[in-house]
Amino acid sequence: MKIKEGFELRNVCGENIIIAHGVENIDFTKVITLNESAAFIWRHVEGKDFTEEDMVQLLLDEYEVDAPQAQADVQQLLNSWLQAGLVE
Numbered sequence: 001m002k003i004k005e006g007f008e009l010r011n012v013c014g015e016n017i018i019i020a021h022g023v024e025n026i027d028f029t030k031v032i033t034l035n036e037s038a039a040f041i042w043r044h045v046e047g048k049d050f051t052e053e054d055m056v057q058l059l060l061d062e063y064e065v066d067a068p069q070a071q072a073d074v075q076q077l078l079n080s081w082l083q084a085g086l087v088e
Contacts, residue, residue, distance in 0.1 A: 001087050002049050009034065009042050016042075018086065032084055037063060038077050052078060 006021045016039035018032040034042060040062060041055050052074055059070040081087045 001051070003042070003046055003081075003086060004088050007086055009039060009046070018042075018084075032086070037073070041074075041077065 008019045008021065010017055010019050016034040016036075018034065037059060041058050044058050045054065055074040055078065056067070056070045059065055059073065060067060063070075065073070078087070
């Protein structure tokens with residue numbers, strides 16, 4: 001999978017916010033914010049093809065978390081990204 005074109009992560013007043021570029025991506029009904037670990041993953045997969053396993057490995061390499069917890073966290077994050085239309 002890959003993050004769709006037209007989305008960018010920015011830090012606005014200390015918050016990690018996804019900014020949409022282009023009319024087809026603009027939905028003013030919601031603001032998408034990412035916590036520290038989700039923003040870490042975004043920065044490392046942006047512009048690349050990646051898998052769920054890649055995301056899990058990023059968490060395992062960077063944070064003190066066990067594999068089952070990293071897997072659960074990635075599944076939740078990925079589901080939210082899919083529902084928001086951020087990845088394809």
